[in-house]
Amino acid sequence: MQNESLLDVQGLTKVYGNKGSLFVPRKEMLAVNNVSFSIKKGETFGLIGESGSGKTTIGRMVLRLIEATAGDIQYEGKSILSMKKGEMDKLRSEMQIIFQDSGSAFNPRKTIGEQILHPLNKFHSNSDAGYQYNKVIEMLDVVGLRADFYHRYPHELSGGQRQRAGIARALIVKPKFLVLDEPVSALDVSVKAQIINLLIDLQKEFQLTYLFIAHNLDLVAYFCDKVAVLSKGELIETAPTIELFRKPKHEVTQKLLSSILTLDGDLGEYYRKQSAI
Numbered sequence: 001m002q003n004e005s006l007l008d009v010q011g012l013t014k015v016y017g018n019k020g021s022l023f024v025p026r027k028e029m030l031a032v033n034n035v036s037f038s039i040k041k042g043e044t045f046g047l048i049g050e051s052g053s054g055k056t057t058i059g060r061m062v063l064r065l066i067e068a069t070a071g072d073i074q075y076e077g078k079s080i081l082s083m084k085k086g087e088m089d090k091l092r093s094e095m096q097i098i099f100q101d102s103g104s105a106f107n108p109r110k111t112i113g114e115q116i117l118h119p120l121n122k123f124h125s126n127s128d129a130g131y132q133y134n135k136v137i138e139m140l141d142v143v144g145l146r147a148d149f150y151h152r153y154p155h156e157l158s159g160g161q162r163q164r165a166g167i168a169r170a171l172i173v174k175p176k177f178l179v180l181d182e183p184v185s186a187l188d189v190s191v192k193a194q195i196i197n198l199l200i201d202l203q204k205e206f207q208l209t210y211l212f213i214a215h216n217l218d219l220v221a222y223f224c225d226k227v228a229v230l231s232k233g234e235l236i237e238t239a240p241t242i243e244l245f246r247k248p249k250h251e252v253t254q255k256l257l258s259s260i261l262t263l264d265g266d267l268g269e270y271y272r273k274q275s276a277i
């Protein structure tokens with residue numbers, strides 16, 4: 001399954017700017033510059049770079065949450081940038097996003113169950129209440145939450161539980177491709193590992209393809225098949241994970257690697273082994 005390409009990004013560029021006016025001078029900012037990469041079906045592709053390097057901007061352009069200034073994005077061989085609204089709407093259920101702080105993405109006044117259900121109502125037309133309730137319970141189970149979480153409110157959940165609920169909300173519409181935008185950065189180390197393991201299990205169960213966005217290489221060796229390193233809006237290095245750990249070509253990558261090699265405990269040991277292969 002891993003030989004077929006799901007996503008092909010070519011020369012992707014984003015310039016942010018205001019239009020300017022009589023009193024405010026026009027200002028432009030090149031956030032992403034001519035970035036190209038491909039993600040195969042079933043693969044986990046890591047996009048790594050320091051704060052402000054353009055990772056989130058790329059993730060949002062890929063989902064067409066913001067428009068690209070230049071370049072092309074092909075999903076299953078079709079250019080999504082030229083898709084009309086109707087066609088794009090259909091595709092939206094296939095492509096979902098998980099944020100760093102899923103807590104803030106939940107409405108504090110609605111129950112977790114109602115909110116997991118929301119995308120199903122948007123994309124699928126079966127409005128039978130029993131069917132919908134069962135679907136949410138099934139999704140809660142898939143992410144390791146008990147059925148009684150249906151009636152809880154977001155503030156009653158821990159960070160890890162909220163992230164599980166966020167994953168359930170994304171998965172209920174049966175996506176094929178998930179952008180994971182720093183999905184575990186806000187969580188404690190032990191919870192981090194649980195969520196990453198859950199994502200690995202779900203990938204196998206539902207044949208998912210991931211674009212994993214992170215600002216360092218901490219989890220990459222464990223989680224990603226391939227890694228692209230971004231610096232100041234440009235991709236400076238792309239390689240299979242093992243290759244990148246063995247022979248980082250770029251100075252920025254070397255620095256990112258040396259910072260994780262000083263980690264304590266099992267995780268540090270794991271990285272040291274990876275880099276010694």
Ligand SMILES: Nc1ncnc2c1ncn2[C@@H]1O[C@H](COP(=O)(O)OP(=O)(O)OP(=O)(O)O)[C@@H](O)[C@H]1O
Binds near residue numbers: 031050056
């Ligand atoms: N809406 C916007 N308008 C203007 N500039 C923006 C906008 N969004 C992002 N930028 C700028 O674009 C650059 C890339 O931002 P982006 O958020 O994509 O980086 P990032 O690598 O995801 O950073 P972080 O890890 O901090 O989230 C930054 O310099 C940022 O200030």
